Amino acid sequence: MPKILGIDLGTTNSAMAIVENGEPKIIENQEGNRTTHSVTAINKSGERLVGLLAKRQAVTNPKNTISSVKRLIGRKFSDSEVQHDKKLLPYEIKESSSGGVEIKMADRWYKPEEISAMVLAKLKADAESKTGEKIEKAVITVPAYFDDSQRQATKNAGEIAGLKVERILNEPTAAALAYGLTKKKDEQIVVYDFGGGTFDVSVLEIAEDTVEVKATGGDTHLGGDDFDKKIIDYLVIEYKKQEGIDISKDPLALQRLREAAERAKHELSVSLETEINLPYVSSDASGPKHFLMKLTRAKLESLVMDEIERSIKLTKETVKSAGFEMKDVDEIILVGGQTRMPAMQEAVKKAFGKEPHKGVNPDEVVAVGAAIQAEILAAKEEGRKPAGEVKDVLLLDVTPLAFSIETFGGVATPMIPKNTTVPTAKTQIFSTAADNQTSVEIHIVQGERAMAADNKTLARFILDGIPTSPRGVPQIEVTFDIDANGILSVSAKDKATGKSQSVKIEASTSLSKDEVERLKNEAAQYSEQDLKKREIAETRNQADSLLYLVEKTLKENADKITEELKNEITKKNDALKIAKDSNDINAIKTATSELSTELQKIGKQMYNKEDGGSKPDKGS
Amino acid sequence: MLGDEEKNDKAEEYLNGWKRAQADLINYKKDEAGRLEGVLKFGNESILMEIISVTDSFDFALASMEKTGPVEKGICLIKTQIDDLLKRHGIEKIFAKAGDVFNPAMHEAIATAEVSEQSGTIVEEIESGYTLHGKVVRPARVRVSK
Numbered sequence: 172m173p174k175i176l177g178i179d180l181g182t183t184n185s186a187m188a189i190v191e192n193g194e195p196k197i198i199e200n201q202e203g204n205r206t207t208h209s210v211t212a213i214n215k216s217g218e219r220l221v222g223l224l225a226k227r228q229a230v231t232n233p234k235n236t237i238s239s240v241k242r243l244i245g246r247k248f249s250d251s252e253v254q255h256d257k258k259l260l261p262y263e264i265k266e267s268s269s270g271g272v273e274i275k276m277a278d279r280w281y282k283p284e285e286i287s288a289m290v291l292a293k294l295k296a297d298a299e300s301k302t303g304e305k306i307e308k309a310v311i312t313v314p315a316y317f318d319d320s321q322r323q324a325t326k327n328a329g330e331i332a333g334l335k336v337e338r339i340l341n342e343p344t345a346a347a348l349a350y351g352l353t354k355k356k357d358e359q360i361v362v363y364d365f366g367g368g369t370f371d372v373s374v375l376e377i378a379e380d381t382v383e384v385k386a387t388g389g390d391t392h393l394g395g396d397d398f399d400k401k402i403i404d405y406l407v408i409e410y411k412k413q414e415g416i417d418i419s420k421d422p423l424a425l426q427r428l429r430e431a432a433e434r435a436k437h438e439l440s441v442s443l444e445t446e447i448n449l450p451y452v453s454s455d456a457s458g459p460k461h462f463l464m465k466l467t468r469a470k471l472e473s474l475v476m477d478e479i480e481r482s483i484k485l486t487k488e489t490v491k492s493a494g495f496e497m498k499d500v501d502e503i504i505l506v507g508g509q510t511r512m513p514a515m516q517e518a519v520k521k522a523f524g525k526e527p528h529k530g531v532n533p534d535e536v537v538a539v540g541a542a543i544q545a546e547i548l549a550a551k552e553e554g555r556k557p558a559g560e561v562k563d564v565l566l567l568d569v570t571p572l573a574f575s576i577e578t579f580g581g582v583a584t585p586m587i588p589k590n591t592t593v594p595t596a597k598t599q600i601f602s603t604a605a606d607n608q609t610s611v612e613i614h615i616v617q618g619e620r621a622m623a624a625d626n627k628t629l630a631r632f633i634l635d636g637i638p639t640s641p642r643g644v645p646q647i648e649v650t651f652d653i654d655a656n657g658i659l660s661v662s663a664k665d666k667a668t669g670k671s672q673s674v675k676i677e678a679s680t681s682l683s684k685d686e687v688e689r690l691k692n693e694a695a696q697y698s699e700q701d702l703k704k705r706e707i708a709e710t711r712n713q714a715d716s717l718l719y720l721v722e723k724t725l726k727e728n729a730d731k732i733t734e735e736l737k738n739e740i741t742k743k744n745d746a747l748k749i750a751k752d753s754n755d756i757n758a759i760k761t762a763t764s765e766l767s768t769e770l771q772k773i774g775k776q777m778y779n780k781e782d783g784g785s786k787p788d789k790g791s
Numbered sequence: 792m793l794g795d796e797e798k799n800d801k802a803e804e805y806l807n808g809w810k811r812a813q814a815d816l817i818n819y820k821k822d823e824a825g826r827l828e829g830v831l832k833f834g835n836e837s838i839l840m841e842i843i844s845v846t847d848s849f850d851f852a853l854a855s856m857e858k859t860g861p862v863e864k865g866i867c868l869i870k871t872q873i874d875d876l877l878k879r880h881g882i883e884k885i886f887a888k889a890g891d892v893f894n895p896a897m898h899e900a901i902a903t904a905e906v907s908e909q910s911g912t913i914v915e916e917i918e919s920g921y922t923l924h925g926k927v928v929r930p931a932r933v934r935v936s937k
Binding site for chain 2: 192202203214215216220223224225227228229230231422423425426427430449450451454458459
């Protein structure tokens with residue numbers, strides 16, 4: 172079945188995605204990047220370049236390098252936006268015979284949709300080579316404010332590129348789809364899209380099976396690129412103050428500064444301070460000059476605060492024009508890489524009084540939504556359920572809490588951790604805790620607490636008939652098996668005799684939602700205390716094993732150990748026995764380690780004896 | 792109770808679903824293996840890029856240093872060690888020199904120059920470029936004739 176490609180055709184960058192195995196997946200372009208520059212060029216030898224390659228040669232070929240064509244597509248030449256952009260664009264445009272826009276590239280005049288088609292054709296070709304499948308259909312996104320003519324022109328661009336455009340989808344709707352919000356009835360959603368060069372805000376209303384755009388707003392010339400420019404300008408001015416040198420004219424210094432500034436911007440999204448360190452950035456008569464400057468998050472924020480505040484003001488106006496109050500808005504979605512900036516997230520949160528959604532990569536969320544729409548359309552065409560929703564029907568359960576078995580000292584040893592997808596099974600070998608133990612009790616508990624007693628008991632059973640043997644020797648194989656219906660079966664088998672016992676626990680995963688929540692909260696609340704209890708239990712277990720080993724060693728080697736060492740060991744042995752019953756974990760640990768040291772001396776003495784009856788080692 | 796035919800249909804449906812799930816898993820494993828290979832090859836790209844920007848600074852320092860004494864030679868050797876390290880991890884330098892034809896697949900033009908040479912040729916390499924296992928991770932930044 173042919174795939175339908177989801178395409179976010181952006182002003183500065185584009186991205187594409189498909190749904191595979193029910194999961195939307197971004198497709199990388201030929202250069203291995205998840206987004207593609209929306210730039211097209213024709214170079215001196217008449218070769219057509221798209222994306223990164225077009226961008227890399229833009230400086231040498233500005234008149235034949237076309238960017239931001241989305242600002243022109245489907246508009247009249249007389250449109251005020253076009254007239255405004257005309258002054259900013261490095262390439263030539265003119266009015267076409269039908270009143271639209273035409274763009275000059277190399278020696279020919281192109282319609283904006285022909286230029287967009289070149290970007291789309293690259294995306295199509297790259298997607299085909301990555302997926303190994305022919306791609307003939309696409310869903311393409313456009314801003315919510317695009318009018319009929321802009322939508323039609325975008326559709327035409329797709330057709331020119333050899334793609335049947337199955338749907339022109341609004342970008343904010345795509346973002347809502349990516350977050351699965353379109354299934355929520357009667358909700359007001361605001362999509363705050365701060366792109367590289369444009370800022371769009373949209374108010375959506377989700378009704379029965381429809382997504383209605385109630386209002387759109389923003390600024391077509393406000394974006395993350397402005398932020399980068401502000402940072403670089405600031406650094407250049409500061410450097411001039413410090414060293415008296417203007418590095419803005421030095422292309423190498425500026426290039427290094429641009430990279431450092433971008434890195435600093437990203438770093439300041441996670442840390443509060445960063446350092447821009449560029450040795451040998453320039454020189455004067457006195458020798459080489461270095462660039463060393465601290466940049467704090469506060470400083471960065473103060474540089475761009477005006478822009479952020481402006482975006483919030485525009486957002487408020489848009490919500491108002493939709494006929495809503497800020498508090499009526501149910502969900503807020505952040506789109507665009509710049510929204511990773513903490514100050515921006517904070518400003519949005521403050522304006523709405525609630526946390527915005529930000530789980531999906533903000534650079535990719537629109538393409539992801541387009542892919543989901545594509546999958547819905549593909550499914551309809553093929554008369555099947557969309558892959559994502561098939562999963563809903565066939566939804567495989569996960570275990571809400573861990574299933575554990577009680578082991579020595581009352582510890583809950585997890586067999587199946589929480590959030591494991593069922594059906595699943597897990598087998599582990601356990602043993603006995605005492606000599607000549609002929610039966611073991613299998614105590615099955617459910618919960619997140621460290622000690623078995625604090626969790627919910629599901630079942631207990633006894634496996635007996637274990638042949639008498641020292642502790643730790645028998646091998647008891649315990650299997651936990653949860654089937655697709657959440658029914659847990661536990662079996663225990665003695666590997667020596669093959670004797671086994673089992674129990675089936677129905678509805679074990681169907682704890683009520685409240686109960687699961689309560690158990691989870693309890694686990695979080697007691698986690699520290701529980702860990703201590705568990706640590707004590709484990710330390711005691713170690714002490715116990717050591718005591719057992721000492722007893723056994725003394726018995727087996729009674730004749731080979733000096734009386735002196737025997738007394739010393741017995742003393743330490745008694746000390747550990749006392750410590751073990753206390754709750755002082757450090758005392759148990761110290762006593763264990765002292766006894767262990769003494770015990771090692773036995774081995775030493777025995778080896779010395781075997782080495783030809785040399786004297787027992789005293790003292791050391 | 793279901794009729795025989797219905798039972799067969801159900802069985803068929805479940806069998807197909809199960810086969811599909813198995814196939815999905817196998818395909819997923821294959822994709823995952825491919826992805827892992829990519830991660831192994833390019834997983835350290837970001838740290839290598841940061842080391843490269845340090846070696847850039849190193850180059851500037853070396854260029855402004857007298858290269859006579861043994862101490863200076865030692866520092867040059869340290870630079871060679873770093874270059875070797877990068878090479879072992881798949882980093883190769885892109886050679887761009889004056890007179891080469893500008894190729895945006897390898898080079899990025901960051902400035903132009905009015906010179907007598909044919910337009911579209913490199914006048915000067917401003918910053919070195921690098922490839923990692925054949926993929927351009929940083930184009931050579933060059934000045935190109937107008």
